[in-house]
Amino acid sequence: MPLIRGMALGQYIPADTPIHRLDPRSKLLITVLSMVLIFLTKSFPAMAMWAALIFIVAKVSKIPASSLLRSAGPILILIIFTSLLHVFFTGGETVIFSIGPLRASAEGTITAFRTGLRLFLLVLFTALLTFTTSPSELSDGLEAALGPLSRFGFPAHEVAMMMTIALRFIPTLFEETERIINAQVSRGADFESGGLLKRAKAYIPVLIPLFVLVFKRADTLASAMETRCYRGGKGRVRMYPLTWGSAENRAVLCFALFSAVVLLLNRLA
Amino acid sequence: MSLSVADLSYTYNMGLPTEAAALKNISFEAEKGEIFSIVGHTGSGKSTLAMHLNGLMVLQSGEVIVDGIRVGGNPSDLRRIRQAVGLVFQYPEQQIFAETVREEISFGPSNWGLSGDALEERVCAAMDLIGLDRSFAQANPFMLSGGEKRRVAIASVLASDPDYLVLDEPSAGLDYNGLCELTSLLRKMSEKGKCVIHITHDLELALEISDRIMIISDGAVAAIGSPSEISGILSDIDIKGLILPDILSLSYELKKRGRIDKITSDPSELAEEIRTASSCR
Amino acid sequence: MSSGTTLCLEGAEFQYPETGKKVLKGIDLEIRAGEWVALLGPNGSGKSTLLKLFNALLIPSQGRCFVDGMDTKDQANTEIIRSKVSMVFQNPEDQIVASVVEEDTAFGPENLGLSSEEIRTRVKEALMGTGLWEKRKHAVSSLSGGQKQRLALAGVLAIRPGALLLDEAMSMLDPASRRSFLDLVRKEHDSGRTVVQVTHRLDETVLSDRTVVVADGKIQWQGSTEGFLSLEESRLREMGFAKPPLAVLREELVKNGILPPSTKPDISEIRGKLCLSL
Numbered sequence: 001m002p003l004i005r006g007m008a009l010g011q012y013i014p015a016d017t018p019i020h021r022l023d024p025r026s027k028l029l030i031t032v033l034s035m036v037l038i039f040l041t042k043s044f045p046a047m048a049m050w051a052a053l054i055f056i057v058a059k060v061s062k063i064p065a066s067s068l069l070r071s072a073g074p075i076l077i078l079i080i081f082t083s084l085l086h087v088f089f090t091g092g093e094t095v096i097f098s099i100g101p102l103r104a105s106a107e108g109t110i111t112a113f114r115t116g117l118r119l120f121l122l123v124l125f126t127a128l129l130t131f132t133t134s135p136s137e138l139s140d141g142l143e144a145a146l147g148p149l150s151r152f153g154f155p156a157h158e159v160a161m162m163m164t165i166a167l168r169f170i171p172t173l174f175e176e177t178e179r180i181i182n183a184q185v186s187r188g189a190d191f192e193s194g195g196l197l198k199r200a201k202a203y204i205p206v207l208i209p210l211f212v213l214v215f216k217r218a219d220t221l222a223s224a225m226e227t228r229c230y231r232g233g234k235g236r237v238r239m240y241p242l243t244w245g246s247a248e249n250r251a252v253l254c255f256a257l258f259s260a261v262v263l264l265l266n267r268l269a
Numbered sequence: 270m271s272l273s274v275a276d277l278s279y280t281y282n283m284g285l286p287t288e289a290a291a292l293k294n295i296s297f298e299a300e301k302g303e304i305f306s307i308v309g310h311t312g313s314g315k316s317t318l319a320m321h322l323n324g325l326m327v328l329q330s331g332e333v334i335v336d337g338i339r340v341g342g343n344p345s346d347l348r349r350i351r352q353a354v355g356l357v358f359q360y361p362e363q364q365i366f367a368e369t370v371r372e373e374i375s376f377g378p379s380n381w382g383l384s385g386d387a388l389e390e391r392v393c394a395a396m397d398l399i400g401l402d403r404s405f406a407q408a409n410p411f412m413l414s415g416g417e418k419r420r421v422a423i424a425s426v427l428a429s430d431p432d433y434l435v436l437d438e439p440s441a442g443l444d445y446n447g448l449c450e451l452t453s454l455l456r457k458m459s460e461k462g463k464c465v466i467h468i469t470h471d472l473e474l475a476l477e478i479s480d481r482i483m484i485i486s487d488g489a490v491a492a493i494g495s496p497s498e499i500s501g502i503l504s505d506i507d508i509k510g511l512i513l514p515d516i517l518s519l520s521y522e523l524k525k526r527g528r529i530d531k532i533t534s535d536p537s538e539l540a541e542e543i544r545t546a547s548s549c550r
Numbered sequence: 551m552s553s554g555t556t557l558c559l560e561g562a563e564f565q566y567p568e569t570g571k572k573v574l575k576g577i578d579l580e581i582r583a584g585e586w587v588a589l590l591g592p593n594g595s596g597k598s599t600l601l602k603l604f605n606a607l608l609i610p611s612q613g614r615c616f617v618d619g620m621d622t623k624d625q626a627n628t629e630i631i632r633s634k635v636s637m638v639f640q641n642p643e644d645q646i647v648a649s650v651v652e653e654d655t656a657f658g659p660e661n662l663g664l665s666s667e668e669i670r671t672r673v674k675e676a677l678m679g680t681g682l683w684e685k686r687k688h689a690v691s692s693l694s695g696g697q698k699q700r701l702a703l704a705g706v707l708a709i710r711p712g713a714l715l716l717d718e719a720m721s722m723l724d725p726a727s728r729r730s731f732l733d734l735v736r737k738e739h740d741s742g743r744t745v746v747q748v749t750h751r752l753d754e755t756v757l758s759d760r761t762v763v764v765a766d767g768k769i770q771w772q773g774s775t776e777g778f779l780s781l782e783e784s785r786l787r788e789m790g791f792a793k794p795p796l797a798v799l800r801e802e803l804v805k806n807g808i809l810p811p812s813t814k815p816d817i818s819e820i821r822g823k824l825c826l827s828l
Binding site: 134 | 653
Binding site: 310311312414415416441442444445446447448470471472473510511512514515516518519522523526534535536537539540541543544547 | 718787790
């Protein structure tokens with residue numbers, strides 16, 4: 001249904017930009033590193049640098065600012081909540097105001113602001129990855145990144161395949177769940193009244209058909225994959241093989257230089 | 270007493286870039302005792318419309334009135350509407366959850382507060398209506414054949430004894446015998462004074478079984494009338510996504526070329542027309 | 551021109567190991583390369599099971615099944631059999647693996663271990679052939695039901711199989727999508743592929759060469775599709791089928807000498823011939 005068409009590819013916004021074209025491994029690497037680095041960032045000038053970087057990457061990859069900001073929406077509450085905790089519980093000399101036993105300190109407020117901002121930057125940066133990388137590129141990248149572990153028996157291909165399939169079926173299952181709920185509501189099912197136990201029980205007529213559907217689907221899907229010559233990861237060649245070329249080297253290098261500057265600014269402050 | 274829809278519009282994702290109008294100013298009235306078919310291509314808004322008829326969707330604009338009760342009023346009204354309007358979804362066998370056929374069929378009426386003999390009576394009546402032998406009552410519905418499952422699922426809606434029966438694409442995947450059983454059920458229901466609202470993409474089937482047909486295209490009403498009225502006007506209007514039944518489209522074409530006089534969707538009748546035409550020349 | 555694949559069953563029986571239910575009770579059937587066979591039967595007759603024998607999804611519990619002379623029982627053949635015989639299932643949702651159109655189309659060729667360049671060539675060919683090339687970068691979930699089923703077909707054509715098995719592949723489609731899907735099947739058949747089509751709608755089979763009716767695990771009737779469609783209406787009803795209106799029309803017009811007996815009950819053929827003769 002059109003209702004969920006928007007979320008069809010997660011947040012991925014297809015476009016042909018240098019950032020989109022980058023090997024997903026380079027983007028994964030940079031994202032993971034940036035997560036660590038953002039957590040280490042304490043000074044405001046360094047945070048401004050991060051904001052600038054996010055702005056530039058978004059600009060180059062043609063991600064509308066509104067979409068980017070909206071991606072932080074769901075965890076805004078978390079950000080506000082942690083910030084508030086910091087305001088009241090960091091403790092410090094200068095008390096700005098107090099509500100009952102709760103005292104807000106100036107130090108606390110600054111820490112709160114810093115933590116909130118850090119979380120916000122972190123979310124935006126990771127969002128850039130999902131905006132510019134399709135789900136299957138992501139799982140390809142993951143498979144390649146985990147590849148070395150498969151020598152120790154880690155099922156890298158299987159994990160990536162599971163991710164691909166899970167992402168593929170999210171919209172479909174969403175639609176089907178909606179339909180089953182609607183069908184049961186039409187037959188008088190009531191999910192809203194009664195205690196917790198009664199409400200939980202009311203979901204049985206939804207869950208059982210859903211499980212039946214999922215098992216049947218898994219069965220046919222397995223046949224369909226076999227039909228299409230699937231034999232596991234061995235011998236599989238990708239249509240767009242991952243290529244680590246000069247663009248990726250340059251991207252990683254740029255990021256390394258940027259990190260150095262950020263760390264320096266952090267030290268200075 | 271009827272089910273009436275007035276000026277109903279609905280837009281998904283209103284205000285978002287993915288905004289999509291599903292229904293545009295739909296109005297119609299379906300009476301008890303008739304088979305009213307709503308025909309449209311995939312994505313024409315048929316299913317969205319179906320969900321409006323028993324209050325599953327929150328109204329955006331327009332009205333749906335069932336036996337004088339307005340959808341979107343207070344919650345107790347909604348319960349009455351859901352009891353009055355039974356909705357059979359596409360592939361209804363996918364909603365089966367109970368361990369026995371009896372339990373499955375009694376789910377609706379027991380939710381509406383029936384129990385004991387009254388409930389038992391409803392279950393039996395629904396099974397009789399759909400032609401399920403009473404011996405099935407204790408069977409596990411998941412072990413039944415596809416066709417039997419579909420019948421159990423439809424019976425589970427019939428058991429609420431709705432005055433309005435809305436079926437979304439009920440013929441999907443049925444073989445010829447299944448189709449015959451279905452059409453005879455729909456006829457039986459309308460003869461019992463129920464209003465059958467049959468939603469389908471199959472114009473050929475709709476022409477065969479309906480008292481009245483409404484054609485929707487891209488969320489708007491394109492035509493409404495009796496099967497013969499509909500057959501008469503379809504050649505003049507171009508309806509997106511609608512494929513005319515072979516015989517009908519052939520007879521339009523021959524009529525347009527002045528070869529035959531009468532438009533028909535019956536193959537023997539068309540053969541007769543063609544024979545007369547060719548012997549005249 | 552691709553070369554079609556021959557499919558052959560010799561006394562094939564099949565019994566589901568879990569339930570012990572015997573679904574196929576001795577089937578002999580040979581399908582020639584490039585032939586289009588309609589496999590009919592009421593729900594539960596065993597026709598889908600039969601179809602699954604041809605690409606080694608199921609192995610006969612008795613008797614044998616050959617694909618281009620290779621026994622499906624021999625596991626060494628499975629890989630090559632799967633690349634020769636491909637199947638489209640009823641519900642497109644059950645067979646699409648990836649979230650993006652071109653990535654799903656590539657799934658089969660990727661499994662074959664072809665070069666990336668060859669994979670791209672085949673994906674392009676399959677998507678062009680099914681009219682989905684413009685949508686190659688689109689999300690699968692943004693496609694309509696008909697488009698999804700065409701994608702399922704594209705995913706199978708990219709393997710370039712010699713035989714195409716259709717397991718009620720059109721039963722969830724609306725008339726417009728069904729027509730365009732059927733056109734695609736006709737094109738594949740014209741290019742030399744073997745087509746085996748399971749259905750219970752006779753109007754989908756008018757273009758096939760031969761009809762095989764399965765009932766209760768056995769072949770109940772077989773012969774030319776033309777012959778099948780001109781059986782008495784009551785005989786067809788007995789077997790659980792309705793004669794398509796076009797077949798009724800064609801028959802009466804042939805009887806009256808208005809149409810030549812070679813006419814197929816196909817809308818474009820009848821329309822063409824009628825406009826000439828009237």
